[in-house]
Amino acid sequence: MAEKSAQGSERAIPDPVPPPHLPTTRAALAVDRLLDRIGSWVSWLWLAVMLVILLSVVMRYVFGQGSIMLEEITWHIYGAAWLVGLSYALVHDDHVRVDVFHELFSPKTKAWVEFCGILLLLLPFLLIFLWDAIPYFWQAYELNESSQAPDGLPARWVLKFFLPLSLVLLIVGAVARLLKCSAQLFGHPAPLHADPFIKEVDLTPPQSK
Helix, strand or coil: CHHHHHHHHHHHCCCCCCCCCCCCCHHHHHHHHHHHHHHHHHCHHHHHHHHHHHHHHHHHHCCCCCCHHHHHHHHHHHHHHHHHHHHHHHHCCCCCCCHHHHCCCCHHHHHHHHHHHHHHHHHHHHHHHHHHHHHHHHHHHHCCCCCCCCCCCCCCHHHHHHHHHHHHHHHHHHHHHHHHHHHHHHCCCCCCCCCCCCCCCCCCCCCCC
């Protein structure tokens, strides 16, 4: 009876989050924690977006005063949060996958797919994009570009700054994931076999008295 009770208690405990198919490394762990922290900070911008939208609606439909500045603030904050949030999604492996095929692969095959995809597709694309994004931002900064709309926002270069910033964060996150793939495939850098975002869950059944 005590054994059945222990087995029932073990089944009642929820399973932990399934571990990732890639081990982590010291460098990747530091990058993941940094990008996770940045993503957590930036997530507060979504609350700011909702508050600005609410204020804009009240101003328009209660006081009858529309504001171009509030509308531009809304999509400026939205754009900044979305761009920086891309690296957060990469760290947490929340980007879209073709699960029909990916789930059928072995851990080593998954690592090879990611290693080649990051090295041959993702990183070259991000580097080319960054090469064009830096002068795009810098030109706006030198001209002190502002909105062409009346009563629009000044210093539009602030928004354009988030484009190269997000690309740099994505590149750093992609390199960290490349290190994880290398640890899985080649054993170098030395894997830590830990995930900073998974909390340990004790699945040991309670001792019967």
